Amino acid sequence: MARILVTSLPFAGHVGPTAAVAAELVRRGHDVTGHTGAKYRGRFESVGARWLPWSQARDYDDARLADTFPRVGGGKGIKANFANFTDILLGTAPGQAADIVAARAFDLIVSDQLAFGGVLAGEALGVPWASVAVIPLTLPSRDLPPPGLPVRPATGRLARWRDAALWPPVRLATRLTIEPKLTRVRAAAGLGPAAVPGPDGLYSPHLVLAQGVPGLDYPRSDLPPHVHYVGRLASPPTTPGELPAWWPEIETARAEGRPVVHVTQGTLDVDPDDLIRPALAALADSPALVVCTTGGPPAGVTLPANARAAAFLPHDQLLPLVDVVVSNAGWGGTLAAIAAGVPMVVAGATLDKPEVARRVAWSGAGIDLRTGTPGPAKVRTAVTRVLADPGMRRRAADLSARLAAAGGVPRAADLLEDLAGRAGT
Structure with a gap:
């Protein structure tokens, strides 16, 4: 039995896949703790996991983000997206890490890809961690344009030249705008500069559980061997509840x-x-x-x-x-x-x-x-x-x-157990 922390940002779309993984790990007999905001405490406790609250991390209600993070505003536009990244993803990360480090007793951390505190805590504790991709993979690839730009994968020579021209300015912008913020966040958690610079360093080097499959996600000939497409991470169908009269x-x-x-x-x-x-x-x-x-x-x-x-x-x-x-x-x-x-x-x-x-x-x-x-x-x-x-x-x-066919939650749990077993040998 492994002591496993599953950490997630308190957003419904993030808690869904991570709580489903937590449930399967509990079913297999592991000692599982869920770390998320108070709103989603019940999602982890209902599947038999303990709950580690966001104490030093600034908690919030995902339906009322602007109440806690005014710069997010209505959530639309470039300024709101930037505030979401700086104030929520980065701003809460040191507190998340502090919560986890204070709890200490974990053999493995399973982190929502955007719950950056799980990454920081794994490094601080010397514990292996796995990333659960709750959005499409943004890892760079020689086969793809930079993520976030309104272009699709190259299908010809001109498009490949386009991608080659796009990468240098994107890397420069990342180095000037994002990396200094990441360095400050890491310093707040007591860590030095990342081994892998930029947002790519926030993916686990041990195991990445990518939702989706090639064909729905873009093909990559250089996909790292520790990245595994596992299909959809979702809880099994629930007992039918009350449906509307018009059903x-x-x-x-x-x-x-x-x-x-x-x-x-x-x-x-x-x-x-x-x-x-x-x-x-x-x-x-x-x-x-x-x-x-x-x-x-x-x-x-x-x-x-x-x-x-x-x-x-x-x-x-x-x-x-x-x-x-x-x-x-x-x-x-x-x-x-x-x-x-x-x-x-x-x-x-x-x-x-x-x-x-x-x-x-x-x-x-x-x-x-x-x-x-x-x-x-x-x-x-x-x-x-x-x-x-x-x-x-x-x-x-x-x-x-x-x-x-990708296996979903059971396949994800198999890979996590394998990582925990390798870490314990």
Whole structure:
């Protein structure tokens, strides 16, 4: 039995995969502690793990980020993205590390890739740590352009020259803007400069559990051997709970040959003006049944006659009944849709979402609207195109099979146990 810490930023999309891994490790008999904010304490305790609170790390509610981090504001735009990185990811990291170091008694740290405190604590304690990638991999590759830029992988000589020209200024900008901040954060945790400079040094050199599979993520001929694609990290389907009274209408629509379109903005970017209202307007006169989840109370959203809404719905029950998902390109929701074999229309604009949207389009399993605030006409055209193209559904089904074959949570636990065993020898 190993003493394992699983640490996660208190965001729903981060806690989901890490808590699923924690549950499997508990089931296998390990002594597991979850380290996250108070809001998600129950997600770890409910699976049999102990909870290590964010005491020295500044805790927050992911639904009210601006209350704790005013510079994040509404979460949109370059300034908000930069504040998210500096104030939340970097700003809370020394406190996270201090919490973990004070607890001390761990054989292995399993860290949400963006919970940088797990990296710092692993180094400070001399304990091996593994990274759980909760967003698409951003590791550099000779086969890819720099992450974060609005370009897809090269397919010809000109594009390869483009990528070669893009890397030097990106590396220079990283060296001038990001590395000094990382050095200060490391110093606050009592550590010297990183062996690997820049954000790449925040990935574990021991084990990286990458959600997704090649084909949905970009191909890399130089993928490090300690990086493993494990498919989707999610808890097993839960016992069906209470569903809304209108739920049987989904089966009725399917029996009548009407398409079912699911519209969601996930749990973080929940301003209905971004995607929900445009999508409802786009599909109001269509024969589709539109099933909308709002991520919270659907205040102020007027539903057309062919739409139904709820704050949340169980994806494991809903997605197998859906023909198209319209989303804001969160990685967790994208993996859920593709795992169900459902093609997508994605509108991503903040944080990692444009990277996710580009991957969906590149994979052939959906359409990238290339904006986070599309107009109704753009949504309507994309949904119509996906419904008329069986190739996208076949591609989503193929990727679904690949995700399942990658092993998911059991495969991740196998790799973690192997790392813990090697560390103990």
